[in-house]
Amino acid sequence: MIYLDNAATTKLKKSALEAMLPLFTENYANPSAVYLAAGKARRVVEGARDTFAKGLNCRREEIFFTSGGTESDNWALFGAAEAMSRKGRHIITQQTEHHAVLNVCKALGKKGFEVTYLGVNSDGLLDPEDVKRALRPDTILVSVMYANNETGVLQKIDEIGEICKKNRTLFHTDAVQAFGHTEIDLEKSHIDLLSASAHKIGGPKGIGLLYKNLDTELPPYIFGGGQEMGLRSGTENVPGIAGFAAAFENRGDAKAVSELRKYMTDRLFKEISGCVLNGREEGRIPGTLNVSVEGVAGESVLMRLSSLGICASTGSACTSRSGEPSHVLKAMGFDDRRCNSSLRFSLNEENTKAEIDETIEALKDIVNDFRGMIN
Numbered sequence: 001m002i003y004l005d006n007a008a009t010t011k012l013k014k015s016a017l018e019a020m021l022p023l024f025t026e027n028y029a030n031p032s033a034v035y036l037a038a039g040k041a042r043r044v045v046e047g048a049r050d051t052f053a054k055g056l057n058c059r060r061e062e063i064f065f066t067s068g069g070t071e072s073d074n075w076a077l078f079g080a081a082e083a084m085s086r087k088g089r090h091i092i093t094q095q096t097e098h099h100a101v102l103n104v105c106k107a108l109g110k111k112g113f114e115v116t117y118l119g120v121n122s123d124g125l126l127d128p129e130d131v132k133r134a135l136r137p138d139t140i141l142v143s144v145m146y147a148n149n150e151t152g153v154l155q156k157i158d159e160i161g162e163i164c165k166k167n168r169t170l171f172h173t174d175a176v177q178a179f180g181h182t183e184i185d186l187e188k189s190h191i192d193l194l195s196a197s198a199h200k201i202g203g204p205k206g207i208g209l210l211y212k213n214l215d216t217e218l219p220p221y222i223f224g225g226g227q228e229m230g231l232r233s234g235t236e237n238v239p240g241i242a243g244f245a246a247a248f249e250n251r252g253d254a255k256a257v258s259e260l261r262k263y264m265t266d267r268l269f270k271e272i273s274g275c276v277l278n279g280r281e282e283g284r285i286p287g288t289l290n291v292s293v294e295g296v297a298g299e300s301v302l303m304r305l306s307s308l309g310i311c312a313s314t315g316s317a318c319t320s321r322s323g324e325p326s327h328v329l330k331a332m333g334f335d336d337r338r339c340n341s342s343l344r345f346s347l348n349e350e351n352t353k354a355e356i357d358e359t360i361e362a363l364k365d366i367v368n369d370f371r372g373m374i375n
Contacts, residue, residue, distance in 0.1 A: 002310045002355045006200075007149055007177060007288055007346035013202035015250040016243035020204065023239040031236050032225060041238050048245035055248060056194075058186045058211060064228045065241055068208035069176035071221075072195035073100040075210055075232070076172045079218035080141045080193065081108050084170065088138025089113045094126050094155075095331035097145050100195075101174055102327075105143075122333050123280035124153035128160050135163070141170045146194075147178035150315040150328040150344060151279030152288025154182065161190030170216060176200055176208075180251045181285045192216045198240065202348075203247035207240030252349030258286035260347055264356045265289055271360060272367055278329060278342060287347040290315075292329075292338045293363075296370045301343060304366045310359055313344045 029037035031045050053060040066072045093105055095117045105115045116134050120126050131142060142164050147154045157173060164171035172193035175184060180201035194211040198204055212218055224233030269275050274294030298314040305312055315326045325339035
């Protein structure tokens with residue numbers, strides 16, 4: 001199998017597996033108990049919290065473990081809306097967000113909140129000045145994705161964070177795609193809330209985190225025994241937390257992945273006519289490449305690739321069965337034909353040039369076959 005869909009999920013890193021295994025069979029105590037074995041489990045959890053705090057330039061008590069990116073997004077948005085509703089009921093986001101944000105905003109709209117959905121340009125970029133213009137006295141939250149899950153485009157997070165800070169408005173970013181793939185400095189970027197997920201960086205599924213600035217008020221999200229500083233109760237997923245931290249500590253070589261993506265891009269555009277890049281070429285996470293190929297249907301190409309053991313996608317795995325054109329590419333101003341001919345390849349440090357070469361040769365044959373049918 002040639003796996004080029006790392007934006008959907010990743011293979012578990014060996015380092016993550018090794019960190020997890022003893023916590024299933026040896027050091028498996030509940031970290032909330034009082035005996036010695038529980039203390040060992042507790043140290044694993046707190047050690048992981050220290051790892052993320054150091055890597056993100058924040059304090060350890062600002063890291064909360066969740067079940068993944070979707071929960072973190074839900075907690076950040078619903079929690080901020082509840083906590084800040086006395087100040088106002090206006091929220092700003094962008095049209096190209098993941099549905100874990102868009103559907104929360106839709107739900108908040110039914111609860112009496114007003115949501116402004118900002119557009120992006122044809123490069124997939126949100127203009128920070130649009131955020132500034134959209135701000136109102138009753139704006140309580142701005143939520144802008146750090147890197148897009150379909151195109152890999154990085155937003156101007158530092159500028160948006162500075163605008164929010166000056167306006168004293170909470171700033172949340174869904175960093176699920178960017179986390180572990182690009183440097184994130186929470187203090188520099190003036191981020192109040194950040195969502196991340198382990199399985200995008202070689203960690204296990206079912207574990208993620210929410211960063212919450214100490215000055216940011218959020219109500220408890222899950223009630224129970226008072227774990228996670230009383231805000232997110234439930235026995236900690238100690239193996240998952242350990243695997244998440246190990247994957248983060250052993251994240252791949254971003255430069256090497258970026259060079260491999262460029263190699264694939266160059267071959268695609270040189271050897272397959274009618275290819276267009278979706279999203280700006282510079283300013284993107286290292287491994288994600290989204291292209292539209294004239295004269296073919298993306299879903300049909302994927303089925304042929306799959307029959308050859310090559311895994312890719314047309315966009316978000318969460319909405320791949322909807323049959324609808326990508327809302328991200330539509331927001332960038334592209335017509336249905338371009339949207340429906342899109343392909344997303346997302347690479348990581350385990351991919352090789354040989355795999356890329358085999359994929360390009362397969363693509364050339366597939367595209368020529370489909371174009372021959374049309375002609």
